[in-house]
Amino acid sequence: MAMKVAVIGAQGRMGHAISAGIESTDGLELVARLDAGDDITAESLNGAEVAVEFTRPDATLGNVLACIDAGVHCVVGTTGWTDESLAQVKERLAGTPGTGVIIAPNYALSAVLAMAFAARAAAYFESAEVIELHHPNKVDAPSGTAMTTAKHIAQARRDAGMGAMPDATETDPHGARGADIDGVRVHAVRLRGLTAHEEIVFGNPGEQLTIRTDSFDRASFYPGVLLAIREVANRPGLTYGLDRIMDL
Amino acid sequence: MAMKVAVIGAQGRMGHAISAGIESTDGLELVARLDAGDDITAESLNGAEVAVEFTRPDATLGNVLACIDAGVHCVVGTTGWTDESLAQVKERLAGTPGTGVIIAPNYALSAVLAMAFAARAAAYFESAEVIELHHPNKVDAPSGTAMTTAKHIAQARRDAGMGAMPDATETDPHGARGADIDGVRVHAVRLRGLTAHEEIVFGNPGEQLTIRTDSFDRASFYPGVLLAIREVANRPGLTYGLDRIMDL
Amino acid sequence: MAMKVAVIGAQGRMGHAISAGIESTDGLELVARLDAGDDITAESLNGAEVAVEFTRPDATLGNVLACIDAGVHCVVGTTGWTDESLAQVKERLAGTPGTGVIIAPNYALSAVLAMAFAARAAAYFESAEVIELHHPNKVDAPSGTAMTTAKHIAQARRDAGMGAMPDATETDPHGARGADIDGVRVHAVRLRGLTAHEEIVFGNPGEQLTIRTDSFDRASFYPGVLLAIREVANRPGLTYGLDRIMDL
Amino acid sequence: MAMKVAVIGAQGRMGHAISAGIESTDGLELVARLDAGDDITAESLNGAEVAVEFTRPDATLGNVLACIDAGVHCVVGTTGWTDESLAQVKERLAGTPGTGVIIAPNYALSAVLAMAFAARAAAYFESAEVIELHHPNKVDAPSGTAMTTAKHIAQARRDAGMGAMPDATETDPHGARGADIDGVRVHAVRLRGLTAHEEIVFGNPGEQLTIRTDSFDRASFYPGVLLAIREVANRPGLTYGLDRIMDL
Numbered sequence: 001m002a003m004k005v006a007v008i009g010a011q012g013r014m015g016h017a018i019s020a021g022i023e024s025t026d027g028l029e030l031v032a033r034l035d036a037g038d039d040i041t042a043e044s045l046n047g048a049e050v051a052v053e054f055t056r057p058d059a060t061l062g063n064v065l066a067c068i069d070a071g072v073h074c075v076v077g078t079t080g081w082t083d084e085s086l087a088q089v090k091e092r093l094a095g096t097p098g099t100g101v102i103i104a105p106n107y108a109l110s111a112v113l114a115m116a117f118a119a120r121a122a123a124y125f126e127s128a129e130v131i132e133l134h135h136p137n138k139v140d141a142p143s144g145t146a147m148t149t150a151k152h153i154a155q156a157r158r159d160a161g162m163g164a165m166p167d168a169t170e171t172d173p174h175g176a177r178g179a180d181i182d183g184v185r186v187h188a189v190r191l192r193g194l195t196a197h198e199e200i201v202f203g204n205p206g207e208q209l210t211i212r213t214d215s216f217d218r219a220s221f222y223p224g225v226l227l228a229i230r231e232v233a234n235r236p237g238l239t240y241g242l243d244r245i246m247d248l
Numbered sequence: 249m250a251m252k253v254a255v256i257g258a259q260g261r262m263g264h265a266i267s268a269g270i271e272s273t274d275g276l277e278l279v280a281r282l283d284a285g286d287d288i289t290a291e292s293l294n295g296a297e298v299a300v301e302f303t304r305p306d307a308t309l310g311n312v313l314a315c316i317d318a319g320v321h322c323v324v325g326t327t328g329w330t331d332e333s334l335a336q337v338k339e340r341l342a343g344t345p346g347t348g349v350i351i352a353p354n355y356a357l358s359a360v361l362a363m364a365f366a367a368r369a370a371a372y373f374e375s376a377e378v379i380e381l382h383h384p385n386k387v388d389a390p391s392g393t394a395m396t397t398a399k400h401i402a403q404a405r406r407d408a409g410m411g412a413m414p415d416a417t418e419t420d421p422h423g424a425r426g427a428d429i430d431g432v433r434v435h436a437v438r439l440r441g442l443t444a445h446e447e448i449v450f451g452n453p454g455e456q457l458t459i460r461t462d463s464f465d466r467a468s469f470y471p472g473v474l475l476a477i478r479e480v481a482n483r484p485g486l487t488y489g490l491d492r493i494m495d496l
Numbered sequence: 497m498a499m500k501v502a503v504i505g506a507q508g509r510m511g512h513a514i515s516a517g518i519e520s521t522d523g524l525e526l527v528a529r530l531d532a533g534d535d536i537t538a539e540s541l542n543g544a545e546v547a548v549e550f551t552r553p554d555a556t557l558g559n560v561l562a563c564i565d566a567g568v569h570c571v572v573g574t575t576g577w578t579d580e581s582l583a584q585v586k587e588r589l590a591g592t593p594g595t596g597v598i599i600a601p602n603y604a605l606s607a608v609l610a611m612a613f614a615a616r617a618a619a620y621f622e623s624a625e626v627i628e629l630h631h632p633n634k635v636d637a638p639s640g641t642a643m644t645t646a647k648h649i650a651q652a653r654r655d656a657g658m659g660a661m662p663d664a665t666e667t668d669p670h671g672a673r674g675a676d677i678d679g680v681r682v683h684a685v686r687l688r689g690l691t692a693h694e695e696i697v698f699g700n701p702g703e704q705l706t707i708r709t710d711s712f713d714r715a716s717f718y719p720g721v722l723l724a725i726r727e728v729a730n731r732p733g734l735t736y737g738l739d740r741i742m743d744l
Numbered sequence: 745m746a747m748k749v750a751v752i753g754a755q756g757r758m759g760h761a762i763s764a765g766i767e768s769t770d771g772l773e774l775v776a777r778l779d780a781g782d783d784i785t786a787e788s789l790n791g792a793e794v795a796v797e798f799t800r801p802d803a804t805l806g807n808v809l810a811c812i813d814a815g816v817h818c819v820v821g822t823t824g825w826t827d828e829s830l831a832q833v834k835e836r837l838a839g840t841p842g843t844g845v846i847i848a849p850n851y852a853l854s855a856v857l858a859m860a861f862a863a864r865a866a867a868y869f870e871s872a873e874v875i876e877l878h879h880p881n882k883v884d885a886p887s888g889t890a891m892t893t894a895k896h897i898a899q900a901r902r903d904a905g906m907g908a909m910p911d912a913t914e915t916d917p918h919g920a921r922g923a924d925i926d927g928v929r930v931h932a933v934r935l936r937g938l939t940a941h942e943e944i945v946f947g948n949p950g951e952q953l954t955i956r957t958d959s960f961d962r963a964s965f966y967p968g969v970l971l972a973i974r975e976v977a978n979r980p981g982l983t984y985g986l987d988r989i990m991d992l
Contacts, residue, residue, distance in 0.1 A: 110457035136910035142920035166880035176886035176932035179918030188920035191947035203935035206467030209358035210460040219454030384662035390672035414632035422675030424638035424684035436672035439699035451687035606953035702963030705854035706956040715950030
């Protein structure tokens with residue numbers, strides 16, 4: 001019997017793509033498409049076991065709490081979560097044991113794996129740098145993902161008692177060495193034709209390890225969302241980050 | 249106080265490089281260099297706590313057993329181990345609890361990590377292929393490392409209940425699709441100027457994950473050997489594979 | 497004043513994309529969209545100075561000849577041209593001096609450049625191999641582009657009096673060394689998520705040169721088509737290959 | 745009969761490697777090894793047809809003029825040449841027609857080709873950036889080669905009447921976008937284990953072109969030096985840059 005799924009934010013770009021993905025996946029049945037203005041209730045969720053929520057930062061907390069109240073598991077891709085809003089989700093979940101909520105900043109499996117692997121590799125190499133490459137319409141540099149990757153690398157090095165990376169640079173008048181994020185250099189490339197890409201390079205004497213993730217289009221998010229839909233019922237309470245439900 | 253280390257096979261290419269590495273590493277003291285013809289005894293090991301053994305397939309088992317008998321921990325990089333010879337090491341170790349032996353087919357950290365990460369990523373992607381690139385003096389194709397990587401990927405896919413990878417190829421008159429190792433395609437490039445390199449590519453709709461390891465010279469083995477030297481005393485019994493002593 | 501352009505094959509996938517491109521390009525005006533069943537005449541071409549023809553192998557020759565008869569320059573992307581059909585175009589052009597026809601097997605600038613650069617680099621390196629990577633729905637391996645690239649490399653080596661590449665391979669039981677195209681090894685990777693990609697690697701002692709082209713979607717053909725539209729009036733007669741009108 | 749070659753600066757790192765290369769190359773005979781303190785005369789050059797000069801910026805001009813006076817062709821790898829010192833070489837050559845001097849800032853074929861190809865590709869892409877990667881002992885960033893590559897790209901864009909590259913970046917608080925060299929972004933990575941590497945990326949809608957050069961060790965300079973030794977007699981007068989004697 002198919003698992004019943006609702007999509008909240010069904011008319012958004014992501015929600016639209018996810019709805020299409022659910023409709024073409026064996027074993028899933030799309031039972032509700034909800035958007036801004038719709039009440040999120042057991043009735044409107046129409047028997048869904050799992051709700052997928054991709055809306056906006058100012059709407060997501062209310063939507064998630066409403067799903068919990070309706071006893072529906074929730075897979076959340078909206079960004080903007082804070083320690084406070086996450087705490088509210090945990091508190092509400094405490095009252096409905098058995099209900100699961102998965103919130104993740106990124107559902108692209110290759111991006112999630114790249115970040116997890118980078119954090120694990122970090123303690124074993126003298127040098128590590130991050131190069132992110134995006135389309136030229138992006139307004140901020142470096143990307144949030146690259147910032148997070150650099151911070152995870154820096155944390156892993158601190159945990160292992162490692163010092164600063166080797167770098168004899170004395171003159172760099174134009175800033176070619178890029179951003180220094182917690183001691184990890186991050187470089188941002190903007191190139192017409194690209195979507196979202198990240199390369200993490202590690203070096204030791206005589207060897208290099210490279211981990212690279214390429215996201216070519218929005219379709220890249222669906223396998224991760226699907227994984228979360230299938231797992232959320234087995235994960236009561238709040239799970240933050242897709243890597244927590246992967247076998248890494 | 250420095251840890252005392254012996255090198256067995258000190259005149260070999262690897263042993264020579266490792267001896268030099270030990271001599272220039274704070275906290276280690278090289279107390280014996282032994283080679284073919286030398287007896288491996290508590291006396292000749294000269295107080296070493298750990299022996300590093302890089303010799304030849306026909307000599308390594310005898311050397312390791314001699315170290316165990318002398319109560320000296322052993323870090324082994326010689327290849328050619330079989331289930332039978334490994335069993336003999338385990339049996340001998342049973343009689344000297346507290347002694348540790350680490351045997352690993354590869355001590356290059358980037359290569360060990362690439363293989364471990366590839367095995368973990370495999371269950372999350374529809375497609376995976378392996379490209380290995382080596383100097384043109386190599387006599388066998390594909391490399392043993394690439395074979396092993398492909399087998400780990402195939403195993404991970406089987407464990408996850410995944411079927412064959414998508415591949416609509418109908419005509420390939422020249423064999424461009426490369427080797428089929430347990431259903432994983434492996435490609436071997438031979439190029440003047442290269443040393444030993446491996447790239448593992450994974451694909452899902454809209455995304456790609458790439459893991460690449462480059463070994464530029466023999467120096468790449470030393471950080472892994474050093475890690476094993478420092479860990480072996482904490483790992484009584486037989487440990488096979490450097491990944492087992494890494495925090496992955 | 498805008499240059500007037502007609503598209504023949506306007507309802508096809510490529511023709512549709514090209515029509516949209518022309519409509520959004522300053523300095524170009526789309527004056528006719530023609531398809532199978534439409535007569536190609538001065539009248540139906542509606543004052544076009546240049547016709548862009550992306551149809552089918554069995555229709556392209558007739559369409560091109562009709563454009564020449566109408567005195568309209570022609571930019572042709574349809575494949576399937578033979579020495580015979582090209583000769584017919586040349587013969588017809590002989591009667592209308594001043595009219596230009598550009599026929600090219602590939603309009604993606606990065607692919608055209610990669611092939612041209614590879615041919616020029618070939619004589620300077622001991623080793624060269626080609627790796628092409630495509631989506632897994634492709635039915636043939638290796639790609640036609642990779643075959644052509646390999647043949648150009650082989651020709652450049654012969655022209656320079658170079659012998660076989662170094663390759664000590666003795667055992668390759670699974671065919672990991674890939675296709676042998678005129679002495680150049682070609683490897684074909686098939687991976688979900690990819691579109692069309694090619695990497696050409698060259699090696700000498702201590703150095704490597706890599707040339708890579710990535711085509712992420714059909715949009716990649718438009719800049720080359722645009723270049724040809726703007727140049728064709730300056731190139732009377734038949735020009736085969738986009739590289740011939742580029743300043744390389 | 746073998747071509748007779750002298751090496752000036754034979755005890756330097758480069759001169760030593762080049763001397764060894766000449767001795768093991770069929771068709772060349774090493775007839776003189778000269779160093780600081782040796783007079784450069786017809787006598788000390790010992791019948792050499794070609795002198796290879798790899799010394800120091802303050803010595804190279806005098807050495808080259810002495811070779812010209814002795815009627816010996818000269819292949820020069822020392823850096824530090826200025827418009828003034830080059831003019832002096834030209835003037836001296838005017839008096840000895842038939843003598844050739846090749847001066848080049850880089851003899852690694854892959855680096856020379858990468859720069860030449862990048863300059864030719866530049867006019868065909870909306871976006872272009874340069875990423876150089878070096879060992880962490882390098883004191884300046886970005887590398888001189890990357891600076892020159894960026895300037896060539898900028899010049900080619902100006903020559904083609906192209907405007908600024910697309911870049912919507914509004915916030916970059918840490919300088920992740922790297923150096924702005926004549927409007928071309930240059931990024932410098934420093935990583936243990938690397939030698940000297942450069943990657944030039946070009947982007948258009950839907951496509952990317954990548955040109956990469958890797959120098960793994962000093963051996964990479966020899967094929968270019970050899971090419972110059974064989975060509976210099978056919979190039980009377982001053983030739984600046986190895987690309988000028990290559991068939992590009």
